[in-house]
Amino acid sequence: MTGTAALSRRSFLVASVAGSAVLSLDATVVLAATSPTAAADVLNAFVRIHADNTVTIGAKNPEIGQGVKVMLPMLIAEEMDLAWDQVHIVQTDADEKLYGVQTAGGSTATPRNWLPMRQVGAAAREMLVMAAAARWGVDPATLTTANGAVLQASTGKSATYASLAKDAARQTPPDPAKVKLKDPAAFKIIGTPKPGVDVPKIVKGEPLYGIDTRVPGMVHGAVVKCPAHGGTVASFDDAAVKAIPGVLGVVAVNSGFVPEGRNDTLVIVADSWWKASKAREKLAVKWDDAAVTGFSTAGYEADAAKLVAGSPQTSVFKVGDPDAALAKAAKVITADYEYPFLAHASLEPQNCTGLFRDGKLELWAPSQSPANGRADTAKFCGLSPDDLTIHLTRIGGGFGRRLLNDYMVIAGQVAKAMPGKPVKVLFDRTDDFRHDFYRPAGWHRLTAGLGSDGELLAFKDHFATFGTDGKPVRAAQMAPGEYPAPVVANVDLGVSYMATNLATGWLRAPSSNAMAFVFQSFLDEVAEAAGLDLPELMRRTLGAPRELPGERAKFHTGRARGVIDAVCKSAGWNGRQKGRGFGFYFSHLGYFAEIVDITMADGAVKVNKVWVAGDIGAHIINPLNALNQAHGCVIEGLGQAMIGQKIVQEAGAITAENFGDFALMRIDAAPAEIAVEFVKTDFPPTGLGEPALPPVIPALANAIYSLTGKRHRRLPLEVI
Amino acid sequence: MSVSFTVNGRKRSVEAEADKPLLWVLREDLDMPGTKFGCGAGLCGACTVHLDGDAVRSCQTPIADAAGKQVTTIEGVAMNETGKRVVAAWTALDVPQCGYCQAGQIMSATALLKQNPKPTPDDIDGWMSGNICRCATYLRIRAAIRQAAGLPAEIADASALPAVGAAGEQLA
Numbered sequence: 035m036t037g038t039a040a041l042s043r044r045s046f047l048v049a050s051v052a053g054s055a056v057l058s059l060d061a062t063v064v065l066a067a068t069s070p071t072a073a074a075d076v077l078n079a080f081v082r083i084h085a086d087n088t089v090t091i092g093a094k095n096p097e098i099g100q101g102v103k104v105m106l107p108m109l110i111a112e113e114m115d116l117a118w119d120q121v122h123i124v125q126t127d128a129d130e131k132l133y134g135v136q137t138a139g140g141s142t143a144t145p146r147n148w149l150p151m152r153q154v155g156a157a158a159r160e161m162l163v164m165a166a167a168a169r170w171g172v173d174p175a176t177l178t179t180a181n182g183a184v185l186q187a188s189t190g191k192s193a194t195y196a197s198l199a200k201d202a203a204r205q206t207p208p209d210p211a212k213v214k215l216k217d218p219a220a221f222k223i224i225g226t227p228k229p230g231v232d233v234p235k236i237v238k239g240e241p242l243y244g245i246d247t248r249v250p251g252m253v254h255g256a257v258v259k260c261p262a263h264g265g266t267v268a269s270f271d272d273a274a275v276k277a278i279p280g281v282l283g284v285v286a287v288n289s290g291f292v293p294e295g296r297n298d299t300l301v302i303v304a305d306s307w308w309k310a311s312k313a314r315e316k317l318a319v320k321w322d323d324a325a326v327t328g329f330s331t332a333g334y335e336a337d338a339a340k341l342v343a344g345s346p347q348t349s350v351f352k353v354g355d356p357d358a359a360l361a362k363a364a365k366v367i368t369a370d371y372e373y374p375f376l377a378h379a380s381l382e383p384q385n386c387t388g389l390f391r392d393g394k395l396e397l398w399a400p401s402q403s404p405a406n407g408r409a410d411t412a413k414f415c416g417l418s419p420d421d422l423t424i425h426l427t428r429i430g431g432g433f434g435r436r437l438l439n440d441y442m443v444i445a446g447q448v449a450k451a452m453p454g455k456p457v458k459v460l461f462d463r464t465d466d467f468r469h470d471f472y473r474p475a476g477w478h479r480l481t482a483g484l485g486s487d488g489e490l491l492a493f494k495d496h497f498a499t500f501g502t503d504g505k506p507v508r509a510a511q512m513a514p515g516e517y518p519a520p521v522v523a524n525v526d527l528g529v530s531y532m533a534t535n536l537a538t539g540w541l542r543a544p545s546s547n548a549m550a551f552v553f554q555s556f557l558d559e560v561a562e563a564a565g566l567d568l569p570e571l572m573r574r575t576l577g578a579p580r581e582l583p584g585e586r587a588k589f590h591t592g593r594a595r596g597v598i599d600a601v602c603k604s605a606g607w608n609g610r611q612k613g614r615g616f617g618f619y620f621s622h623l624g625y626f627a628e629i630v631d632i633t634m635a636d637g638a639v640k641v642n643k644v645w646v647a648g649d650i651g652a653h654i655i656n657p658l659n660a661l662n663q664a665h666g667c668v669i670e671g672l673g674q675a676m677i678g679q680k681i682v683q684e685a686g687a688i689t690a691e692n693f694g695d696f697a698l699m700r701i702d703a704a705p706a707e708i709a710v711e712f713v714k715t716d717f718p719p720t721g722l723g724e725p726a727l728p729p730v731i732p733a734l735a736n737a738i739y740s741l742t743g744k745r746h747r748r749l750p751l752e753v754i
Numbered sequence: 755m756s757v758s759f760t761v762n763g764r765k766r767s768v769e770a771e772a773d774k775p776l777l778w779v780l781r782e783d784l785d786m787p788g789t790k791f792g793c794g795a796g797l798c799g800a801c802t803v804h805l806d807g808d809a810v811r812s813c814q815t816p817i818a819d820a821a822g823k824q825v826t827t828i829e830g831v832a833m834n835e836t837g838k839r840v841v842a843a844w845t846a847l848d849v850p851q852c853g854y855c856q857a858g859q860i861m862s863a864t865a866l867l868k869q870n871p872k873p874t875p876d877d878i879d880g881w882m883s884g885n886i887c888r889c890a891t892y893l894r895i896r897a898a899i900r901q902a903a904g905l906p907a908e909i910a911d912a913s914a915l916p917a918v919g920a921a922g923e924q925l926a
Contacts, residue, residue, distance in 0.1 A: 099889045230853070233849075236853035236857075237860060238832070239787070240788065241787045248787070306782050382790070429852060430853070431888045462794055662851055663851075665891070668890075693795070701878075705893075
C-alpha cells in the first residue's frame with residue numbers, strides 16, 4: 035500500500051438511551067496508488083455496537099440492485115472479525131463529508147472502497163483489542179478476535195465487543211493507512227455467498243423504494259413536459275385543471291435542461307397522483323420549441339452517412355501512417371457499423387419526494403448520484419447545498435438513468451413552491467421513456483489492412499456521433515485505447531460530430547456497450563479474412579503478457595488472454611463452428627470473454643447458452659450476487675441486440691410511449707443457461723455491475739454470422 | 755363512489771372515482787405500496803395481484819370491478835400455502851436484484867402454481883412472460899418456481915456457486 039494518511043483523529047462514543055453504544059470512526063485516507071481513482075478520497079464509516087453485541091453497519095452507497103448494500107458492509111465486518119449474523123445493515127443518508135463518495139456508477143464501488151472500508155473495520159477492531167489489553171493489563175499482541183469478541187488464548191479470557199465498546203472509543207484511533215489488515219487466506223466473510231439484505235422486505239411488499247415514500251400530509255405531482263427536448267413553456271392555461279376538486283395547483287419548473295429563467299416542465303399537484311395524472315389532459319400549454327423540432331432519427335441517419343463518407347473532423351488517436359500501410363496491404367477489409375439511441379427504462383419510474391420548511395429542503399431521492407443531485411437541486415432552488423437533507427431510498431433499477439437528477443431538481447422546486455407540504459413527483463411510463471438521458475447513437479466506417487502473412491498492419495475508424503464545438507456530448511466519447519488501436523502500428527481513430535437536442539447519458543457499460551459490438555464484430559470479419567477465428571486473432575494481437583497504457587486504466591494483455599483461454603476451454607471452442615460466436619471486452623477494469631450458442635427457428639434467434647469468463651481480480655466478494663450481476667449483464671446485452679430496442683425521434687420528440695414500443699427482454703427469450711466462471715488473478719478486486727455486458731453483443735452477432743452467413747452490422751440486429 | 759371489497763382477508767371500504775385503478779387505491783387509499791406501478795398499461799406485470807384467485811394487472815382493473823371481490827396482494831400472498839412456498843423459494847435463492855418487479859413476479863408465480871402445480875419449463879416461460887424483470891433475474895425466477903413446485907431446481911446457479919480461481923493463472 036502506498037500513499038499517506040492525513041487523519042482527522044476523532045473518535046467518540048455515545049451511550050444511547052437504549053443502552054447501545056456508538057463507535058464512530060472518522061478518517062481521511064489517501065487511497066493506494068493502484069486505485070483507479072488515485073486521488074484523495076474522504077471516507078467515514080459508521081459502526082454502532084449494541085448492548086446485545088449486534089453491530090449496525092452503515093451502507094453508504096445507493097442500492098440499485100447491484101448488491102452494494104451488502105458488499106460494502108461485508109468489507110467492514112470482515113476486518114472487524116464479526117460473525118455475519120451479528121451484523122445489521124442500514125442505509126445511510128447522503129452526506130459525502132461524512133461518508134465519502136456515494137455514487138452508484140462506473141462499477142467503482144469495489145475498487146474505490148476495497149481498501150478504505152477494510153481499513154475502517156480493521157481500525158475499529160484494533161481499538162477494541164487495545165481496550166481489552168488495557169482492561170486486562172496484557173500485551174495486545176497476545177490477543178485475538180473472533181465472532182465479535184476479543185480473546186486471550188493462554189488465559190481463556192474473553193470479552194464481547196459490546197462490553198468493550200465504551201473503553202474502545204477512548205483509545206487513540208490508529209492510522210488507517212498503517213492498520214494491520216487480514217491475510218486474505220483468513221477471510222471468513224469476503225468470498226462467501228451473502229443474500230440481499232432487503233430480500234425479506236421485498237418478498238413481503240414492505241416500503242423500500244423512492245416511490246413508496248410516504249410523509250404525513252403528502253401530496254402528489256404529475257409532470258407535463260415539452261415533448262421536443264429543449265423546448266420551453268411559452269404560456270399555459272390551468273383554469274380547467276384547477277377546477278378539479280383535489281387539485282392544488284400547477285407549478286412551472288426547470289428540470290435542468292433549459293437555461294435558467296426558462297421552464298420546461300409543468301407539475302400538476304393534487305391530493306392523489308392518479309388525479310393529478312388524469313388532470314394533465316385538461317392543461318393547455320403552448321411550447322416555445324421551434325428551435326428543436328427539426329431533429330429526427332431520419333435526419334441523423336442522413337447526416338451520419340455524409341459524415342462517415344468524408345474526412346473526420348478530429349482524431350482521438352493517430353499513430354504511424356495508416357493510409358500508406360493500407361496502400362501496401364495484401365487485403366483491405368472495410369465495413370460500416372451503427373447503433374441507435376437507447377433508453378434506460380428502469381422499472382421504477384423516476385420520482386422524488388420533497389419537503390421545504392423553515393428554509394430547508396428535505397428530499398427522499400432514488401438517486402445514483404446524490405451529491406450531484408444536491409448541487410443541481412440547490413442551484414435551481416436558490417438554496418445552499420447545506421440546506422438540503424437527502425435520504426437515500428432503495429432504487430428500482432438504475433442502469434445509469436439516475437446518475438442524472440432531473441427528478442430531484444423538479445421535486446425540489448415544487449416543494450419550495452409549496453412550503454410545509456411534502457410532495458412526491460412521479461413520472462408515468464411515457465414521461466420516463468420520452469424524457470430520459472439516452473445512450474447516444476453512433477455510426478462507424480472501419481478499415482483494416484492485413485499483410486500477406488495475415489498480420490494486422492493498419493486500422494482506421496471514422497466515428498460519427500453527436501457533439502458541439504468539437505467535443506462529444508455526454509457518453510458519446512471514443513477512447514483512444516479502443517482495441518486494437520494500442521497493438522497496431524498504423525492507426526487513425528477519427529471522429530465527426532453532429533448536433534442533437536436530446537440529452538444523452540450513461541447506460542450500463544456506457545460507450546463500451548456500443549464499441550464492443552462495433553470493434554469485436556469487425557475484428558471477427560478481419561479474423562476471417564486472415565484465416566483465423568476471433569479468439570486466435572485476439573491472442574496473436576495481444577502478444578506477450580504486459581500492461582498497455584490507457585486513458586483511464588491500464589490494459590493487461592495477460593489478463594485478457596486469461597479469460598479468452600478460459601471461456602474457450604469451458605465452451606469447448608474449437609474454431610469457427612456454426613451457431614457459436616465469441617466476443618471479448620475490457621471495461622470498468624474488468625476483463626470478459628463470452629461465447630454465445632444459438633439456433634434459428636422460423637427466422638428468429640434462440641440463444642441456448644452463454645459462457646462467461648471474467649477477471650475482476652483476486653476476490654469475488656459476494657459470489658451469490660456476482661452471479662446475479664453476470665446474468666443481468668448478459669441478458670441486458672442480448673436485449674439490446676435481438677429484440678428491436680431502438681429509440682426513435684420525430685420532430686424533436688421521442689416516439690416511444692410504453693413497453694410495446696421499446697421492448698425489454700422477457701423470460702421466454704432468456705437463455706436456458708449462463709455458465710459463469712471467474713478467473714482469479716493477483717490484482718485488487720474490481721466491479722461487476724457492467725463489464726460482463728459488452729462482449730455478449732458481438733458474441734451474438736458473430737454467432738448469427740457463423741450460423742447464417744449474414745453479417746449484421748446494425749443494432750438492433752434484424753432478427754425478429 | 756363507495757366500494758367495498760376484501761384485501762388479504764380484511765374487509766375494506768374506499769371512496770374513489772369508479773375508474774380509479776385498483777393499483778392506485780391500494781397504494782394511495784389503503785397505504786399498501788407493495789403492489790408496484792411500472793407501466794400503467796398492463797405490459798410489465800409489476801402491479802399483478804389476485805382478484806378472486808386470478809392474476810390480474812391492478813393498473814388495468816378499475817376499482818368498480820373489484821367491488822365485493824377478494825383481493826390478494828404481495829403483503830398477504832404468504833397467507834396461503836402456495837404463496838408461502840413461492841416466497842420461501844424466492845428468499846432461499848436470493849432472486850431479487852433491484853427487486854422492484856418481484857412483487858408482481860411472486861404474484862404471477864403463485865397463480866401459476868395454483869392452477870398448474872408441476873409446470874414444465876415451457877409452462878413457466880409462457881406464463882411468466884407477462885412480467886418484465888429489467889435486471890433480468892430470469893434464471894433464478896425459473897429456479898425458484900421449480901423449487902416452490904417441489905421440482906428439481908437444476909438450473910446451474912441454484913446449485914453451484916462460481917468456481918473462483920478454477921481457471922486462473924497467477925500473474926505477477
